[in-house]
Amino acid sequence: MPNLRPVLLVTGVLVAALGVAMLVPMTADLLARDPAHRADWTAFATAAILSIFSGGAAAAAAWGPIRALDVRQGFLLTAASWLALVAFGAIPFVLGAFDMTYTDAFFEAMSGLTTTGSTVVSGLDDAPPGFLLWRSMLQWLGGVGVIIMAFAVLPALKIGGMQLFKMEAWDTSEKFIASAAQYSLGLSLIYIFLTALCFVLLWAFGMPSFDALNHALTTLSTGGYSTRDASVGAFLTVGRAPLDLIVTAFMIIGSLPFGILLIAVLRGEWRRLAADSQIRFFLFTIAAATATMAVYVYARFDVDAFTAFRLSAFNVVSVFTGTGYATTDYGAWGAFAVGFFFCIMFVGGCAGSTSCGLKIFRFQVALAAIRLYARRLAHPHGVFVEHYNGRPISDEVFVSVLSFFFIYFASFATLAAALSGFGLDAITALSAAGTAIANVGPGLGPVVGPAGNFASLPDAAKWLMAAGMLLGRLEFFTVLVLLMPDFWRR
Amino acid sequence: MPNLRPVLLVTGVLVAALGVAMLVPMTADLLARDPAHRADWTAFATAAILSIFSGGAAAAAAWGPIRALDVRQGFLLTAASWLALVAFGAIPFVLGAFDMTYTDAFFEAMSGLTTTGSTVVSGLDDAPPGFLLWRSMLQWLGGVGVIIMAFAVLPALKIGGMQLFKMEAWDTSEKFIASAAQYSLGLSLIYIFLTALCFVLLWAFGMPSFDALNHALTTLSTGGYSTRDASVGAFLTVGRAPLDLIVTAFMIIGSLPFGILLIAVLRGEWRRLAADSQIRFFLFTIAAATATMAVYVYARFDVDAFTAFRLSAFNVVSVFTGTGYATTDYGAWGAFAVGFFFCIMFVGGCAGSTSCGLKIFRFQVALAAIRLYARRLAHPHGVFVEHYNGRPISDEVFVSVLSFFFIYFASFATLAAALSGFGLDAITALSAAGTAIANVGPGLGPVVGPAGNFASLPDAAKWLMAAGMLLGRLEFFTVLVLLMPDFWRR
Ligand SMILES: [K+]
Ligand SMILES: [K+]
Numbered sequence: 004m005p006n007l008r009p010v011l012l013v014t015g016v017l018v019a020a021l022g023v024a025m026l027v028p029m030t031a032d033l034l035a036r037d038p039a040h041r042a043d044w045t046a047f048a049t050a051a052i053l054s055i056f057s058g059g060a061a062a063a064a065a066w067g068p069i070r071a072l073d074v075r076q077g078f079l080l081t082a083a084s085w086l087a088l089v090a091f092g093a094i095p096f097v098l099g100a101f102d103m104t105y106t107d108a109f110f111e112a113m114s115g116l117t118t119t120g121s122t123v124v125s126g127l128d129d130a131p132p133g134f135l136l137w138r139s140m141l142q143w144l145g146g147v148g149v150i151i152m153a154f155a156v157l158p159a160l161k162i163g164g165m166q167l168f169k170m171e172a173w174d175t176s177e178k179f180i181a182s183a184a185q186y187s188l189g190l191s192l193i194y195i196f197l198t199a200l201c202f203v204l205l206w207a208f209g210m211p212s213f214d215a216l217n218h219a220l221t222t223l224s225t226g227g228y229s230t231r232d233a234s235v236g237a238f239l240t241v242g243r244a245p246l247d248l249i250v251t252a253f254m255i256i257g258s259l260p261f262g263i264l265l266i267a268v269l270r271g272e273w274r275r276l277a278a279d280s281q282i283r284f285f286l287f288t289i290a291a292a293t294a295t296m297a298v299y300v301y302a303r304f305d306v307d308a309f310t311a312f313r314l315s316a317f318n319v320v321s322v323f324t325g326t327g328y329a330t331t332d333y334g335a336w337g338a339f340a341v342g343f344f345f346c347i348m349f350v351g352g353c354a355g356s357t358s359c360g361l362k363i364f365r366f367q368v369a370l371a372a373i374r375l376y377a378r379r380l381a382h383p384h385g386v387f388v389e390h391y392n393g394r395p396i397s398d399e400v401f402v403s404v405l406s407f408f409f410i411y412f413a414s415f416a417t418l419a420a421a422l423s424g425f426g427l428d429a430i431t432a433l434s435a436a437g438t439a440i441a442n443v444g445p446g447l448g449p450v451v452g453p454a455g456n457f458a459s460l461p462d463a464a465k466w467l468m469a470a471g472m473l474l475g476r477l478e479f480f481t482v483l484v485l486l487m488p489d490f491w492r493r
Numbered sequence: 494m495p496n497l498r499p500v501l502l503v504t505g506v507l508v509a510a511l512g513v514a515m516l517v518p519m520t521a522d523l524l525a526r527d528p529a530h531r532a533d534w535t536a537f538a539t540a541a542i543l544s545i546f547s548g549g550a551a552a553a554a555a556w557g558p559i560r561a562l563d564v565r566q567g568f569l570l571t572a573a574s575w576l577a578l579v580a581f582g583a584i585p586f587v588l589g590a591f592d593m594t595y596t597d598a599f600f601e602a603m604s605g606l607t608t609t610g611s612t613v614v615s616g617l618d619d620a621p622p623g624f625l626l627w628r629s630m631l632q633w634l635g636g637v638g639v640i641i642m643a644f645a646v647l648p649a650l651k652i653g654g655m656q657l658f659k660m661e662a663w664d665t666s667e668k669f670i671a672s673a674a675q676y677s678l679g680l681s682l683i684y685i686f687l688t689a690l691c692f693v694l695l696w697a698f699g700m701p702s703f704d705a706l707n708h709a710l711t712t713l714s715t716g717g718y719s720t721r722d723a724s725v726g727a728f729l730t731v732g733r734a735p736l737d738l739i740v741t742a743f744m745i746i747g748s749l750p751f752g753i754l755l756i757a758v759l760r761g762e763w764r765r766l767a768a769d770s771q772i773r774f775f776l777f778t779i780a781a782a783t784a785t786m787a788v789y790v791y792a793r794f795d796v797d798a799f800t801a802f803r804l805s806a807f808n809v810v811s812v813f814t815g816t817g818y819a820t821t822d823y824g825a826w827g828a829f830a831v832g833f834f835f836c837i838m839f840v841g842g843c844a845g846s847t848s849c850g851l852k853i854f855r856f857q858v859a860l861a862a863i864r865l866y867a868r869r870l871a872h873p874h875g876v877f878v879e880h881y882n883g884r885p886i887s888d889e890v891f892v893s894v895l896s897f898f899f900i901y902f903a904s905f906a907t908l909a910a911a912l913s914g915f916g917l918d919a920i921t922a923l924s925a926a927g928t929a930i931a932n933v934g935p936g937l938g939p940v941v942g943p944a945g946n947f948a949s950l951p952d953a954a955k956w957l958m959a960a961g962m963l964l965g966r967l968e969f970f971t972v973l974v975l976l977m978p979d980f981w982r983r
Contacts, residue, residue: 075871078871338913338919341919342909342910345919346909346910369896369899372892373899377970377974377980378977381974382979398889399888401895403866405862405892406891408895408898408899409898410863429937430920484871
């Protein structure tokens with residue numbers, strides 16, 4: 004049984020910090036003009052007190068120096084802190100304007116912190132500003148958590164092939180990295196800078212400042228929560244600047260590996276970005292997917308070429324990166340589009356970004372495995388090696404990555420079967436399962452598609468989907484390893 | 494470039510042999526009472542002459558001794574012979590009673606020889622006996638081809654983890670195996686014996702002899718072609734013996750590893766069957782799946798417990814093993830049933846059987862990989878090994894099996910996306926892709942479900958599905974390896 008004191012200490016500190024963060028949406032409510040909106044501030048005040056007190060008490064009870072965390076404590080801390088933050092992050096939703104049940108609140112908070120973006124709320128356009136801001140902040144905080152986790156936790160824990168990125172992150176010859184904390188700070192600063200840049204651009208091109216702030220927070224985190232029921236589509240009125248193109252660009256930026264962005268910035272080595280095989284593969288596939296859908300939309304609907312490109316670029320990038328905004332109900336684009344969106348939903352962005360899904364590098368490694376395997380089949384006595392970013396790929400990495408695919412689709416199939424057990428139709432069950440596991444946001448079909456929401460699902464389905472979101476966000480093995488009896492032995 | 498002479502020679506001999514086999518349905522037509530049915534004999538006579546002449550000419554042109562086949566010739570021979578047999582096996586359908594286009598005929602023959610069982614024909618109840626018998630014979634011949642391939646070809650070619658079974662099949666200490674030819678003969682004799690037993694039982698319990706023969710041929714081959722539009726359900730009139738229980742038993746037998754059946758018979762070691770981990774896992778999962786569905790059917794519909802069991806056992810075993818018969822339209826059993834049947838469609842039976850799909854042992858190996866991986870994560874310095882049937886599983890086998898899962902689902906997703914590109918709805922496209930790749934037969938939904946057929950699909954969709962069937966039946970890599978430029982070098 005691993006020593007739980009450090010786990011409790013860090014989790015307590017994080018929960019208390021979340022409580023402090025709740026003072027921001029409280030302030031936003033207090034500044035609201037509408038008295039009904041202003042009244043919402045008490046939800047955040049109460050939740051902040053609860054979180055600061057509970058988190059502080061846990062931290063105080065476990066107080067003491069932490070010298071080092073071993074691997075098992077790393078797993079426990081990751082799962083426990085994520086779960087605790089969701090549990091406390093849900094409180095303002097229960098106490099606030101929409102009188103949500105704890106099930107709905109937990110679903111919404113899990114969907115927020117995991118940057119999924121599935122929502123049970125309709126009527127966003129009239130919601131108090133604190134409520135909207137809290138949803139966006141959960142996604143933004145989840146995004147920074149994921150970036151730091153991808154650099155500091157997953158490679159050390161060797162999750163799903165992430166050991167490929169270990170040497171890169173921890174390369175001691177890179178003298179400018181004084182410590183992991185400094186590196187984490189660097190990643191956070193880049194994330195903050197890019198969010199600020201996105202906000203300024205959206206605002207400068209005509210989006211109201213509050214909406215611009217929220218969308219900047221949920222774009223860089225590839226989260227997808229919006230301030231409007233019609234999502235980003237609500238801001239695309241005639242005569243306005245093409246805000247969707249700005250959002251498209253920043254969804255792509257949010258899906259790039261932040262570790263490589265940081266090195267590029269610190270050293271001024273911008274060519275490094277262009278040389279990274281994951282980035283190249285990502286940009287190539289997303290361009291190919293956009294082009295395919297643009298041709299389809301242009302051929303099928305009565306629109307000009309630029310509109311076909313805009314519609315395709317935004318919605319394809321949104322689903323591909325797992326952001327989950329919509330500018331239109333692409334579920335109504337016909338059978339091919341539905342199949343296409345269903346498939347790209349699983350892909351995601353680069354490792355080390357805020358995006359979820361299978362991630363680009365895993366496809367590269369899997370394709371390398373297939374290639375290696377077919378070459379060995381053709382020439383049993385030949386010696387073949389496959390490389391990733393110039394380094395040979397070991398059999399251990401192949402097994403890690405391919406196991407990840409297996410567990411990913413096994414989880415997806417199990418969740419889809421369970422959801423269909425609640426009487427959901429096939430397309431709803433399949434796409435809801437996919438959207439949870441891949442942390443995308445909207446599903447497909449009339450119930451959970453981009454024009455619908457998840458409110459009508461039975462409570463048990465919401466809990467299952469929340470579990471799926473956590474599994475997907477923590478890359479499965481972080482959670483599964485806790486279920487192994489071996490884990491708790493010795 | 495490998496030497497193609499032996500490939501051409503063997504393929505030619507097989508095509509000529511197929512031509513000889515066409516004399517059987519020709520005779521069946523000549524014996525028919527209905528003059529319209531009798532007229533169908535010319536289709537088989539013409540096709541037989543064409544096949545015997547073409548195959549014989551190819552064999553004669555390539556005549557000469559074959560000392561040994563190397564690995565690349567093995568791949569080419571497998572793909573080329575399968576394709577040639579389908580191309581010639583389709584001819585009687587073009588010339589025969591239904592005036593099929595070559596696309597439809599090729600689809601039907603591919604679906605037959607790969608033991609898929611998807612059909613473009615409706616009106617089976619009035620079809621000439623030769624036509625029905627030819628469909629059944631194609632499946633039966635495909636079944637024996639698969640059994641011999643699983644023993645003689647796939648392990649040597651190391652396809653998708655099949656090297657696990659290499660030692661078992663080629664174990665030289667097993668003195669009773671004098672040669673590969675003798676072993677193949679043994680496998681064929683067991684297959685013939687079991688088919689005969691199934692025929693006798695079906696006939697003895699009241700199925701007309703011609704129908705009993707056809708269903709015996711397509712049950713042991715887990716093929717699923719029937720002599721009736723209503724499939725096996727047509728024979729379950731009130732007062733009749735429960736023929737479905739007999740068929741259920743033989744679908745399970747057809748999904749067992751024939752190599753182990755042979756050893757058990759030759760040595761009288763029946764305990765060997767019960768000790769084999771693949772057989773145990775298969776029987777356990779199929780029992781669990783049947784029980785789940787039986788409880789669901791009993792709870793949901795107004796039927797007694799025995800009926801719920803019978804309906805579930807037959808249809809679950811049929812889809813699970815990839816046979817594809819139906820006794821009722823289980824697509825109308827509600828959303829959970831549809832999701833459930835969709836998932837079990839991919840599983841299949843044991844390696845070395847006539848069934849297709851992912852196969853039981855690959856799930857065992859994948860689960861072992863997950864377990865091994867999670868244990869290594871929890872204890873990075875521990876040394877863990879996973880076993881299959883008492884032997885340690887190498888990293889090479891893990892990579893083979895997990896690559897197989899990847900290529901399986903990648904092919905499935907690609908085919909589903911392509912089919913939805915022809916305007917098929919989501920459930921039709923998804924289930925048609927799955928049913929082709931997994932060689933099951935019927936899909937789900939009103940178009941291609943157990944109550945429908947594939948006639949209405951566009952021609953291009955039929956060709957794509959036929960390609961998917963071949964890929965699935967030849968375990969992907971046999972075909973993919975031919976597409977590697979490396980394959981043709983040196
Ligand atoms: K998202
Ligand atoms: K079948």
